[in-house]
Amino acid sequence: MNLKKQILILSIFIIFIFACGTFSAFDFQNNENLDVTADYSNETDVFGCCSILWQLEDNNAMMSYRRDSNVTADVYIEKVNWHGIPAIKQYKTEGGYFNHVIITNDGWVIGLGGIDDGKDSEICENITASMITKDYSISENALAKIQDIKKPYGRGHVVIKAPNGNYGFANVDKLKTGTLQPGQYISIPNNYSLSRSGELPLDTPDKVGAMTNLSQADKYGLDRREIVTYDIHLNESTNVTDIYIANEDGSLVGANYTNYIDNVIFNNTKILGSDIPIGPNYMSVGTIEFTNELTSADKLTILIAIIAIVIFVAALFFAVLKFVRFMRRNIRRKF
DSSP, rough: OOHHHHHHHHHHHHHHHHHHHHHHHSEESSSOOOOOOOOOOGGGOOOEEEEEEEEEEOOEEEEEEEOOOOSOOOEEEEEEEEEEEEEEEEEEEETTTEEEEEEEEESEEEEESSSSSSHHHHHHHHHHHHOTTTTTOOHHHHHHHHHHHHHTTOOOOEEOOOTSSHHHHHHOOOOOEEEETTTTEEEESSSGGOOOOOETTTTTTTTTHHHHHHHOOOOSSSEEEEEEEEEEESSEEEEEEEEEEEEEOOOGGTOOTTTTTOOETTTTTOOOOOGBBTOOOOOEEEEEEEEEOOOOOHHHHHHHHHHHHHHHHHHHHHHHHHHHHHHHHHHHHOO
């Protein structure tokens, strides 16, 4: 075999390996031309929820969370101190505590779904708190711990996204990390085989409507309830998150869940389920704003730096003073 043939074969092999790597880096189902008829093949295994994350420009993002359950429960959306981090929290307590959504003041987004209400749900939530990092890295070991908790229940999910688009998720049978570029989204239900990914135009005029539609078109889940959408606007000093809600009536999956709707309590104000419009229509819940205050660790670091500067300036002052006295003595000796 001559040198030219060897080079040609090597080039084809390299291109093949690169193509495989590119495909596996973003290997979800695409949302185009989906048959949006829900999968009812095993009705005992399709209760759950769906988290959708859409990366926008300048570290902005949107998140939609749809709750699926045959149990009615008041859903709380609050501004809280979450593990020492200012955050928005969506959760319910009836039938057992379950945390749905966390959005931190600096733009981390977390969604959780499943049927592990109670202690296991709290453990999963606490693990996600440990995943908030300065360098925006996502811990696969932490995701694996959550996956192990979800496995005995047969379904569930957790998805976490850093402000820059780095993400990770875990289902019962799948764990993955990656990066969303501006315009890309992922849709993670409790069953990985029905997860989706794709792109939406960044100039979409009605972004809330687009997210609501994506959630309604998700094939997984019975007893669909409300879709809560978070529109997250970040800058160096603030996080302004606008919150919207729609009634997921099941019309895109051939069902009628109009009456499967919860009351929502937003900062102690109750929104009755009967007042929530049916998707794709939606209503505003309210806005939560954070001024990015320094954490205790940041404050300690700044304090240490200030003390170090004061000590340095004091040492420099005494060194200069000592030098001046030394020079004066030398001058006096000369005269």
